[in-house]
Amino acid sequence: MTKSVVAERYANAMFQLAQQKNEAELVQQQLKEVKKAFYADKGLRNLLESPALSNDKKKEIVGSILQGANKTVIDSIGVLLDNNRMNEFANVVEAFNALANDAQGVAEATVYSTRELTEEERISISNAFASKVGKQSLIIENVIEPKLIGGIRLQIGNHIYDSSVQAKLKRLEREMLG
Known part of the structure; x- marks a missing residue:
């Protein structure tokens, strides 16, 4: 993955929030799984990155797919959708992963x-x-x-x-x- 300043900012904010809630490891695991799911289904990825669908509809789709997932994960994806940054999702996950791994040594x-x-x-x-x-x-x-x-x-x-x-x-x- 390429380094992305935008992705690192989102990942840093998400990591700080996850640490405050004492759930960084859980968020890390779930982000990895969500990334696998999003990138295994090209249609879903294209749908979430498409400007033809409203962000509210995209959030509804993500919410239905990720039922039971951690609130930080769902809310973070929502922020990416709101800011039209779903194309950075994989980079955000990689940057979050690096932060979480560093914190765990x-x-x-x-x-x-x-x-x-x-x-x-x-x-x-x-x-x-x-x-x-x-x-x-x-x-x-x-x-x-x-x-x-x-x-x-x-x-x-x-x-x-x-x-x-x-x-x-x-x-x-x-x-x-x-």
């Missing part, structure tokens, strides 16, 4: 491996790499990538740690040729 990481990681492996990776990025722990998403042959590739933000067999073979090839 965690970072999100993607681990590419040839098979599903066990819970012990996840904990071990988290313990080994969290301190390298100044965090207490990592939230790990495991992506299966058979072409690695073996080992793992870990991405935490802009940091990439590659201990895959594929990377080791490429390094060996460069050493032998160069």
Whole structure:
């Protein structure tokens, strides 16, 4: 996602409100789910970003879809709709997520491996790499990538740690040729 000053302002306001209500983690989880739902259904996303439908009608649709969701989440989406900023929703969620993770001392990481990681492996990776990025722990998403042959590739933000067999073979090839 690209950095958006507008999205960061909305996310910051939403995060402060969620913290005041002591519900930042709940809001974070629900925002992730709402983002998945909105972006899984292109028709819904287009509808919410369309100028042809009134904001009140859009809020009514969002309210019916998100029945039982946290009030901060629903109200925040309402503010985005009121200000014609639904096109920034994904950026707002990403910015909120970054704020919430920083407050919790965690970072999100993607681990590419040839098979599903066990819970012990996840904990071990988290313990080994969290301190390298100044965090207490990592939230790990495991992506299966058979072409690695073996080992793992870990991405935490802009940091990439590659201990895959594929990377080791490429390094060996460069050493032998160069």
